[in-house]
Amino acid sequence: MNRRRLCLGAAVIALVLPLAGCVTVHGERANVPSVREDEAARVLANFAAVNNRVGKVYDAGGIGAVEAGALGTTDEAGLRAKHANHPDGNADFRPLAFSDSRYLIPRQVGWPKYFVADTATNRATGARWLLVFRRSAAGQPWKAVYVASVATADVPKFARDKDGYAVALGLSGTDLLVQPGQLSADYATYLGGSDAGTVFAAGPATSQLRSGRSAHAQNANSVTQYADQPAAGGDFTPVALRTADGGALVFFASHHQSRATFRAGYKLAIDADTKALMTGTPRTSVTLSHLADEAVTVPPAGGSGRAVFLSRVVGLVSARGE
Structure with missing residues (x-):
């Protein structure tokens, strides 16, 4: 034995x-690897098995066994909406499958601990999923809290210590352009109109999103107001791993709300999934609350580099009509 x-x-x-x-x-107390690689592989396999079971029947209550944080919140809401509209389940369900899986396992002291599964899937051609699994304490289950779908060519190279383990970074006190623990708040401030061009590179999740909001904030039928808030604490705590170029890949979440007020007499058109998550009666306004699950590369401070979004997955979590 x-x-x-x-x-x-x-x-x-x-x-x-x-x-x-x-x-x-x-x-x-000790600085130890967060998980053995064979256990990480079992965690990923169990994640796929549970997702396939609950996805086929739209079981919102079952997803919490393997998901939490940003990923779990958005998936639970999505499954709840789908079940309301399709109580017999998904007749066209295609099981999720992983292949060529690798594991980014850092040394860590204390709890919670995390690791990242870097894997190919049958859902994203030419891309890989980076799934962040967090465990709150010994004896507690591993749960996926973030997911990023990243083009294979854009997956960063990660730094390794002398024994081949990934290098975890703290929420503050790093040499990065922006501290991992501050990233969600800075992003919310940026989307709110602050000039944070020294932090974020231009792109679909930053400059294009902000300009798109401005262009659609008011038209002949409605006026839309936006509010953005950071997500932090518990399973929304950011996760940062050192990359080989001296920067980091940071996973974080953020809350985004929009309130559209419509002119009198305007006939609202609301899709079935939004209706399933809605409280109140939408007469003149609709408020939508979304949660975003994000992964960005952050360069070291002192250079000309900016934080670049590699992935941004946004899900509707609630709606209110008035």
């Missing part, structure tokens, strides 16, 4: 096996 197995217990995170015997290294 493998000597490691002789020492495994419910609270054991990692083991050191000196000649004298087995010594437990506790994950809350």
Whole structure:
């Protein structure tokens, strides 16, 4: 029998096996890998199995077994809306499958811990998914909290320590252009109209989104107001991994609300999924609340580089009519 197995217990995170015997290294105090690679592979396989089971029948209550944070919130709302409109499930469901999976496992002290699965899927040709799994404490399940779909050519090269482990960065005190813990707030401020061009590169999720809002804020039938707020704390806490170029890939979330007020007599057209999530009666206004799940590369401070969005997945989580 493998000597490691002789020492495994419910609270054991990692083991050191000196000649004298087995010594437990506790994950809350020691700087240890967040997960073994074989366990990470089982976590990813279980994620696919549960997603396939709940996706086929639109089981919103079941997704919480493997998802939380930004990913879990948006998927739960989406499944709830789909189930309301298709109570018999999805007759055209195509099972999710992963291949060529790799794992970015950092050394970490304390809880929570996380790792990233970098994997090809049957849902995104020419792209890879980066799934962030977080575990809140020993004995608790691993849950996916962020997902990014990134073109294969754009997946960054990650820094590794001397033993091949990924390098985790903290929320503050780094050498980056913007601290990972500040990124969501800076993004919300930027979308609100602040000139944060020194932080974010131009693109669909930044300059184009902001100009598009301005262009559609008012027309003959409606006036739309926007409000953006950071998402932080708990399973919305950002995750940052050092990249080989000295920067980082940061996963974070943000809240976005729009309120459209319509002219008297205007006939509102609301899609079925939005109706399923709506409270109140939409007579003259509709307020939509979205949650965004984002991944950006952040360069080191002191240069001319800017934070670049690699992925932005946005989901409707609630709606209100008045």
